[in-house]
Amino acid sequence: MVKANARAVTDEENSALKKSDRTRLAILKAAAKLFKERGYTATTLRDVADEAGMKAGSLYYHFSSKDEIMDEVLDSGLRGVYGAVTDAIGECDANNHLEKIEAAIRAHVKMLFLQGDFVSANIRLYSQLPEEIRLKHQKLRHEYADLWDQLLQEAKEVGLLRADLEIVPLRQFVIGGLNWSTEWYDGEKNSVEILAERCIKLIGHGMYASREIDD
Amino acid sequence: MVKANARAVTDEENSALKKSDRTRLAILKAAAKLFKERGYTATTLRDVADEAGMKAGSLYYHFSSKDEIMDEVLDSGLRGVYGAVTDAIGECDANNHLEKIEAAIRAHVKMLFLQGDFVSANIRLYSQLPEEIRLKHQKLRHEYADLWDQLLQEAKEVGLLRADLEIVPLRQFVIGGLNWSTEWYDGEKNSVEILAERCIKLIGHGMYASREIDD
DNA sequence: CAAGTATTCTAACGCATGTTAGGAAATAAC
DNA sequence: GTTATTTCCTAACATGCGTTAGAATACTTG
Numbered sequence: 426m427v428k429a430n431a432r433a434v435t436d437e438e439n440s441a442l443k444k445s446d447r448t449r450l451a452i453l454k455a456a457a458k459l460f461k462e463r464g465y466t467a468t469t470l471r472d473v474a475d476e477a478g479m480k481a482g483s484l485y486y487h488f489s490s491k492d493e494i495m496d497e498v499l500d501s502g503l504r505g506v507y508g509a510v511t512d513a514i515g516e517c518d519a520n521n522h523l524e525k526i527e528a529a530i531r532a533h534v535k536m537l538f539l540q541g542d543f544v545s546a547n548i549r550l551y552s553q554l555p556e557e558i559r560l561k562h563q564k565l566r567h568e569y570a571d572l573w574d575q576l577l578q579e580a581k582e583v584g585l586l587r588a589d590l591e592i593v594p595l596r597q598f599v600i601g602g603l604n605w606s607t608e609w610y611d612g613e614k615n616s617v618e619i620l621a622e623r624c625i626k627l628i629g630h631g632m633y634a635s636r637e638i639d640d
Numbered sequence: 641m642v643k644a645n646a647r648a649v650t651d652e653e654n655s656a657l658k659k660s661d662r663t664r665l666a667i668l669k670a671a672a673k674l675f676k677e678r679g680y681t682a683t684t685l686r687d688v689a690d691e692a693g694m695k696a697g698s699l700y701y702h703f704s705s706k707d708e709i710m711d712e713v714l715d716s717g718l719r720g721v722y723g724a725v726t727d728a729i730g731e732c733d734a735n736n737h738l739e740k741i742e743a744a745i746r747a748h749v750k751m752l753f754l755q756g757d758f759v760s761a762n763i764r765l766y767s768q769l770p771e772e773i774r775l776k777h778q779k780l781r782h783e784y785a786d787l788w789d790q791l792l793q794e795a796k797e798v799g800l801l802r803a804d805l806e807i808v809p810l811r812q813f814v815i816g817g818l819n820w821s822t823e824w825y826d827g828e829k830n831s832v833e834i835l836a837e838r839c840i841k842l843i844g845h846g847m848y849a850s851r852e853i854d855d
Numbered sequence: 856c857a858a859g860t861a862t863t864c865t866a867a868c869g870c871a872t873g874t875t876a877g878g879a880a881a882t883a884a885c
Numbered sequence: 886g887t888t889a890t891t892t893c894c895t896a897a898c899a900t901g902c903g904t905t906a907g908a909a910t911a912c913t914t915g
Binding site (some may be wrong): 462464466610623624631633634 | 677678679680681682764765767768799800801802803804805809810812813814816817819820821823824825835838839841842843844845846847848849
């Protein structure tokens with residue numbers, strides 16, 4: 426199991442970093458933003474350099490290729506969510522599955538917007554990436570999926586979840602629904618907490634007012 | 641209001657078409673497939689031509705630019721879902737909002753997989769497209785969104801939906817969750833109908849077995 | 856301030872892309 | 886079977902891409 430609690434990229438603790446690491450981070454942020462907006466191939470290294478306040482050639486002092494930049498954007502993005510969700514679950518009563526699930530959703534959504542472009546880039550672009558890059562990140566992705574599957578499986582066994590639900594499709598649906606929110610929800614203007622609570626309700630109880638409607 | 645009942649692109653009624661229209665359609669299918677897989681910029685016209693069994697230059701006999709190809713892929717994709725959902729709703733009892741919502745979900749999901757690459761390309765790539773192309777399709781997108789908003793709003797006023805739900809985020813969440821299924825569900829191997837019923841249940845009632853869990 | 860190191864810039868390279876023009880091949884019309 | 890017309894191919898173009906090497910600048914250390 427890979428260490429999941431790596432630090433997020435959201436911080437502004439730049440002061441503590443060396444100059445080299447600071448511009449490295451600036452490049453990554455610029456890249457994440459543009460990758461997310463335009464896609465991998467459509468984003469030029471000249472664009473990235475411009476957004477980071479330098480010239481294209483200079484990028485190669487910090488990274489050895491465009492692929493490597495994408496590599497790191499993907500990695501830190503997912504690792505941030507993974508770590509946050511793991512931590513959030515860890516702080517819950519181990520037997521309170523409802524609390525754990527809600528904490529997981531809350532952490533996932535929160536990180537989705539804190540890490541911003543990094544996670545969004547990961548989600549949006551993964552399927553379109555060159556195979557080489559994609560393969561490198563399969564492992565981490567599977568680990569994160571497994572974390573959720575475990576969480577949901579336990580909840581199902583305890584009777585918290587409807588018995589007719591299959592775990593894997595459910596997980597896909599849940600994570601997919603959450604992730605999609607980065608496409609339309611403006612985390613800068615609106616409260617991420619409110620969004621998280623909405624998601625918890627919707628995923629948990631659905632949209633109908635009464636339960637006996639059909640089934 | 642734009643006419644929504646345009647014919648889908650899923651058919652194999654090629655025999656009835658002129659030769660020109662047949663290769664035109666072949667090009668569109670090839671383009672949709674590759675666009676979906678690799679993204680817009682990453683897809684070469686030489687790739688598209690190859691997939692369609694011809695050479696790159698020949699594409700320009702049928703289309704005047706790469707943008708125009710994308711244009712039509714987007715259009716026919718969304719128009720297919722739009723039309724199908726409109727028809728499905730129209731066949732329901734006008735006052736049975738539950739039936740209408742379920743029919744809409746069913747039609748949307750079904751079309752998602754019937755139209756395959758066309759819709760997926762639309763969903764996946766829209767946000768990354770060159771502004772010029774995107775603007776052209778905003779109208780159609782808004783119309784489709786309005787259709788859903790109307791549907792949900794009516795249902796809310798009748799008391800079918802929980803009163804604390806806001807329409808727009810709900811619609812985003814619902815459509816987003818459905819659309820995401822094209823990323824992970826294999827409609828070739830598995831039944832699309834089963835997926836649709838699952839979605840109906842999940843969106844309607846959520847994943848918890850009992851309702852009084854929190855709230 | 857000088858020497859050395861860390862960082863960025865300039866300028867160019869080979870390559871792949873979207874697009875075009877004119878000729879070749881296929882198809883249709885008489 | 887010979888024209889017309891439709892469809893496709895070949896070959897090239899200008900442009901922008903990722904990448905590289907070496908010169909130029911900024912920073913650190915004595």
